[in-house]
Amino acid sequence: MREDLRQDDYELLARLAERYYIDERTQEELAREFDLSRPKVQRLLELARRTGVVTIHVQAPPWLRLELERELRGRFGLADAIVCSSGPAPEARREAVAQRAAQYLERRLHDGSVVAVGHGRTAGAVPRYFRPGNRLDATFVSAMGGSPRIDAPTNPNEICRALADRCGGRAESLYAPAYVESAEVRDQLLAQEAVAATLELSAGASLALVGIGATDDDCTMVRSGCLTEVEVARLRRQGAVGDVLGNYFDIEGRPVSSPHQERLVALSVETLRQIPTVVATASEPEKPAAILGTLRAGGVSVLVIDEANARAVLELAGRSGAGPVPGGEGAGDLAPSGFGPPPSPARAALSGVL
Amino acid sequence: MREDLRQDDYELLARLAERYYIDERTQEELAREFDLSRPKVQRLLELARRTGVVTIHVQAPPWLRLELERELRGRFGLADAIVCSSGPAPEARREAVAQRAAQYLERRLHDGSVVAVGHGRTAGAVPRYFRPGNRLDATFVSAMGGSPRIDAPTNPNEICRALADRCGGRAESLYAPAYVESAEVRDQLLAQEAVAATLELSAGASLALVGIGATDDDCTMVRSGCLTEVEVARLRRQGAVGDVLGNYFDIEGRPVSSPHQERLVALSVETLRQIPTVVATASEPEKPAAILGTLRAGGVSVLVIDEANARAVLELAGRSGAGPVPGGEGAGDLAPSGFGPPPSPARAALSGVL
DNA sequence: GCCCACCGTGAGCAAATGCCCAACGCCGGG
DNA sequence: CCCGGCGTTGGGCATTTGCTCACGGTGGGC
The missing domain is CATH 1.10.10 (Arc Repressor Mutant, subunit A)
Structure with a gap:
């Protein structure tokens, strides 16, 4: 200067x-x-x-990582990024991320809000910290099918119920597994009024809360019994690094098309993009690649992660492929809610791609 | 905070x-x-x-004394205060102050501007630094009579001429001494068309440049032969600490009424107050009390002084009488051009008090 | 010496900002 | 339990701000 x-x-x-x-x-x-x-x-x-004759300084609280958040926002066109710093204990990290995500939800929800809910360990921890001041007439609806272990706390239905309990709202369960045996079975399921209505409701949500899944042998999909280690290994071989609502991406954010995709009962990424605010959470140490792939895929507008993952994602992005967004700093090109291109209304996207 | x-x-x-x-x-x-x-x-x-979460800092150049200026503005209701820091050599100080005053004039003058001019060593140094970019059709007019030594560079007429020379403007001389023998002589002089017209012109000026005089034995009035040491001593005994255009004040800013006042050919303080911008200069080390008295008298809207005087004036004001203005800081009560009360047009004030 | 390109300037307008005020909800008192 | 007061909220308007654009002056090029 x-x-x-x-x-x-x-x-x-x-x-x-x-x-x-x-x-x-x-x-x-x-x-x-x-x-x-x-x-x-x-x-x-x-x-x-x-x-520089005039300097405006924002005295950020030391526990905030505004720099990291700014960089994440700038690089990936996020509307918001929340980075929680916390000790090395995975538990503590998850709780911290869940708490901030819950806080974020509290601020965004109003009477009448509809929230599409995914699965995941971190997302599953969110309800514990969700305490809106006054009772809230919101609807929480599963955006993907559940796992064989019906009452697992990482199950979308279960998270919906817990969230609704916390605020006096309603929970809409999706009575279907995440992955069924075949494309045919899936189509039959979707033909059912209850299933279709629930998915449609979640497609029209104003906000979504989803977890970012990895593709290691211990990932949530495997732990919850939705996929076997063998299936996940196959996905890995196809380049998959992570998923959102069961939709897998490679490190560049490209969808990994595989037989699983056709057996999936969940909102598609295209549909997710129609939702104005998509909050994605992740806190586990094996997640950087998954997070990067997800961010590049677009659709996520608010990211809540721990500091270690934040740094890892940025480092990973710096090295591999597509490089940083031009105006990485400054006023930057702001994409308030995810994307531009897909212009079709939620309904069309739903019946089309799902 | x-x-x-x-x-x-x-x-x-x-x-x-x-x-x-x-x-x-x-x-x-x-x-x-x-x-x-x-x-x-x-x-x-x-x-x-x-x-204090947000801090706005103005990186002031080290040679500026913005704090001092702010305090002067706040305490004395000045529209502007310019403090020049410079070494201990009196010459250097005077030149520095003159330079800043000249710079100020350059910014404020337009074609058609009329400037009322007083006397003084510092004011006399102003023309040397007065270099407006393009030729300026301004009029410089004496606001007080001259000294016996007609061509002294501290003489208003002389300063007017020098300023006019520097910018291609016009100079209006006042053909009268500052102090005449008696009130009667003064009245005769004022009755003369030339003298009256000149004073009237200066009374309607949009800007005035005046020096602040002291009452020591070596003050400008004595040096230039306007007053004798004996006369100045008498003024001192009456409480006078300084003058503007030959109008003397005590340290509280109250006019010192004395026989001299009736023999003075110059704008009165009341008339000076009608002028939107009154720039007062001073740089000599014996001036603090004179400056303080002048500021308290009101009428001055822009003060150009050296750092030593600035500090001395503030210190003096802090100790003696009236104390600091309430909102010494912050947005402060701003009196853009001197004063409120005197509502009469310049002409009335002129014929009335002068 | 003349002409042209360019920079700096201020009018005018649309957006952003600051602020007043009425309505609402919360809390303490009766 | 109901009521009054106080603090907080967001709608709406006047002011302030940012910005575009056409203009005039200046310096360099021919």
Whole structure:
């Protein structure tokens, strides 16, 4: 900074800046006092900012990682990123992330809100911290089928119920497993009024809460019995690094098309993109690649993760492929809610792709 | 600062502040993103400023004494104060002050401007530094009579001529001495069309440049032969500490009524107050009391002095009488051009008091 | 010496901001 | 339990701000 300002200019800038920013006078007053045109005062003040004569500092609380959040937002066009710092204990990390996600939900939910819910260990921890001040008439609806272990706390239906309990809202369960035996069975399921209605409801949600899954042998899909280690290994071989609602991506964010996709009962990524705010959570140490793939796939608009994952994702993104977004800093190109392209209404996308 | 903000609040403030001040998003965008009303965002941002979460710093050039200037402005209701720091050599100080005063004039003068001019060593040094970029059709007119030594460079007429030379403007001389023998002689002089017209012109000036005189044995009035040491001593005994245009004040800014006043050919203080911008200069080490008295008398709206005098004046004001103005800091009560009370047009004041 | 390109300037307008006020909900008192 | 007061909220408007654009002046090029 500090370009080649002559002494006089520098002095004028400082005087103007002081009067404007410290004394809170208006530009018009300054224009009169300094005998300049109002637009000129405005240009000079802008110059003062650009050249560093005026410095605006935000005293961030030390526990916040605003830099990381800013970089995540900038790189991946997120509407928001929340990075929780916490000790090395995986438990603590998950709880911290869950707490912040819960806090975020509290702020965003109103009477009448409809929330599409995915699965995952971290997402499953969210209800524990979800305590809206007053009773909230919100609807929580499963956005994907459940696992064989029906009452597992990582099960979408279960998370919906817990969230609804916490705020006095309603839970809409999806009576279907995440993966069925075949495409035919899936189509039969979707033909059922109850299943179709539930999925349609979740497709029209104003907010979604989803977990980001990995593809290691110990991932949630395996632990919950939705997929076998063999199936996950096959996905890995096809390049899959992670999933959202059972939709798998490679590290570049490209969908991994596999037989599983046709057996999946869940919102598609295209449908997810129609949801204005998609909150994704992750906290496990084996997640960086999964998170990166998901972010690149688009659709996620708010990311809640722990600091270690945040740094790992950024590092990974820095090395591999697509590189950073041009204006990685500054006002940046802001994509408030995920995406531009897909213009079709939720309903069309639902019947089309799902 | 830093009130008792809860952690959550603090965090919200920091996030908002960062997005607003660093990323330069609008309050409306933030309201949408954080799901708050726009007015609430505005209140939170204000809170962030008040509590010090946001700090705006003006990187003042080291040679500026903005603090001193601010205090002078606040204490004495000045529209502007310019403090020049310079070494202990009196010459250097005077030149520095003169230079800044000249610079100020350059900024304020336009074609058609009329400038009332007083006398003094520092004021006399101003023309040397007066170099407006392009030729300026301004009129410089003596606001007080001259000294016996007609061509002294501290003489108003001489200063007018020099200023006019520097910019291609016109000089209007006042053909009269500062002090005449008696009130009767003064009245005769004022009855003369040339003298009356000149004084009237200066009374209607849009800007005045005056020196602040002291009452020591070596003051300008004595050096230039306007008054004798004996006369100045008598003024001192009456409490006079300084003068503007030959009008003497005590340390509280009260006019010192003395026989001299009736023999003076110059604008009265009341008339001076009608002039929108009155620039007063001083740089000599024996001036603090004179400056203080003048400032308290009101009428001066822009003060150009050296750092030593600035500090001395403030110290003196701190100890003696009237104490500091209530809102010594902050947005302060701003009196853009000297005063409120005297409502009579320049002409009335002129014929009345002069 | 003349012409052209360019920078800096200020009018005018649309957006953003600050602020007032009425309505609401919460809390303490009766 | 009901009521009054106080703090908080967001709608709506006046002001302030950012920005575009056409203009005039200036310096360089021919």
